[in-house]
Amino acid sequence: MAGAIIHFVGFKDERYLSAVKVWGPPTYIHRGWDLRAQREIEEGDTVVFADGPADQEPRAKSFNDITE
Template identity: 60%
Template sequence: MTPAVHFVGFRGEEYRSAVKVWGLPDFIHRWWDRRARREIAAHDTVIFAQGDWWQEPRRFNAQDLEG
């Protein structure tokens, strides 16, 4: 399985800047929630607009987008 790139919480100019560095994401998570955390595999790369992996996930899940 090929590792995927996940963007979490990006909007507007932040997104464009992240794409310049990391390339287009495979998945876009509107925010950090339990669903996003479940869908990330051990070898995937996760890029956060704010915060990090250890932040508390939101209580409600958002629909994810494919990049």
């Protein structure tokens, strides 16, 4: 995929709109920081967390997917 890849992790409130103002719209949205999300990050990608530090450990149990 060409261009900058932006991952948003754990956003579920008005902070999402604030993050979009700063970083632009995300390429991927992850419900939480888990091993599956970590595997999808490649060198050069930007990861924006709603909560916690950038070096936090991912949780072993995967978050469920968003249902519509």
